[in-house]
Amino acid sequence: MIRRLSDDEKTTLLLRRHLGRLGCILDGMIPYVVPINYVFDGENIYSHSLPGTKIDALRMNPNACLQVDEISDEFHWQSVIVVGEYEEITTDDERFLALAQLLAGLPGLTPVESFHDHAPAPARAVVFRIRIREVTGVAEW
Amino acid sequence: MIRRLSDDEKTTLLLRRHLGRLGCILDGMIPYVVPINYVFDGENIYSHSLPGTKIDALRMNPNACLQVDEISDEFHWQSVIVVGEYEEITTDDERFLALAQLLAGLPGLTPVESFHDHAPAPARAVVFRIRIREVTGVAEW
Numbered sequence: 001m002i003r004r005l006s007d008d009e010k011t012t013l014l015l016r017r018h019l020g021r022l023g024c025i026l027d028g029m030i031p032y033v034v035p036i037n038y039v040f041d042g043e044n045i046y047s048h049s050l051p052g053t054k055i056d057a058l059r060m061n062p063n064a065c066l067q068v069d070e071i072s073d074e075f076h077w078q079s080v081i082v083v084g085e086y087e088e089i090t091t092d093d094e095r096f097l098a099l100a101q102l103l104a105g106l107p108g109l110t111p112v113e114s115f116h117d118h119a120p121a122p123a124r125a126v127v128f129r130i131r132i133r134e135v136t137g138v139a140e141w
Numbered sequence: 142m143i144r145r146l147s148d149d150e151k152t153t154l155l156l157r158r159h160l161g162r163l164g165c166i167l168d169g170m171i172p173y174v175v176p177i178n179y180v181f182d183g184e185n186i187y188s189h190s191l192p193g194t195k196i197d198a199l200r201m202n203p204n205a206c207l208q209v210d211e212i213s214d215e216f217h218w219q220s221v222i223v224v225g226e227y228e229e230i231t232t233d234d235e236r237f238l239a240l241a242q243l244l245a246g247l248p249g250l251t252p253v254e255s256f257h258d259h260a261p262a263p264a265r266a267v268v269f270r271i272r273i274r275e276v277t278g279v280a281e282w
Contacts, residue, residue, distance in 0.1 A: 021174050023172035023173065025166060029166065031164035031173075032172075032206055032222065032224075033163075033174050033206050033207075035208070035220055065173055074249050081173070081174065108214065108216065
């Protein structure tokens with residue numbers, strides 16, 4: 001009834017979806033989960049965020065998890081869990097490439113991103129990747 | 142644009158929804174997120190699970206997080222984060238009450254739960270609550 005997803009199925013789900021739930025750890029011991037938009041380039045997860053709780057947490061402990069699913073009902077769903085390392089993208093070239101990937105995957109992002117990129121430094125969006133260590137996935141159907 | 146939810150709005154969202162993403166911590170340092178069905182009774186979160194990775198993790202570190210959202214699109218959403226303590230429900234009376242709450246909130250659950258409750262002990266569903274310490278919530282609309 002519940003089965004493991006194949007590598008192809010996990011990749012396909014990560015590529016198709018752009019909404020996931022990011023897990024990180026606060027204060028060394030409190031799990032913290034927030035919805036994020038992301039893009040998967042076949043190798044790593046890319047996303048962006050204003051500075052705040054999750055960025056502070058990930059700077060302290062770079063272990064990150066991204067859970068992505070498609071749920072029809074409680075007996076028909078698939079879910080993938082990516083575990084990897086948070087890595088901030090700070091050089092202009094890499095930041096440009098990462099933002100281009102995000103904008104291509106998330107067209108609605110354009111106005112916010114261009115606003116953020118022209119905002120004063122403190123409010124500037126943090127661009128980051130999750131360097132994937134492991135992907136697991138299960139489905140019930 | 143992004144605002145904090147009031148206590149009433151947070152409670153209403155938790156009562157209305159039955160799907161959340163549970164965050165816990167593996168091996169003392171790896172965040173782990175899985176989708177779960179839950180019921181909120183106005184005080185605590187109730188759920189159940191077969192034994193496995195998340196139950197092992199929560200027995201080691203009872204700090205748990207439940208993230209619940211309603212997302213229309215990337216600029217119209219609300220999200221609540223519950224932080225609390227995992228607590229297994231083991232006495233027959235409490236287990237009966239908790240399962241009754243779960244079945245009332247999740248009618249589709251009946252066949253699985255009755256199957257699990259008649260299964261041999263190792264596969265018996267774990268019933269648990271998250272004793273809520275704090276609820277935060279934000280919305281963009």
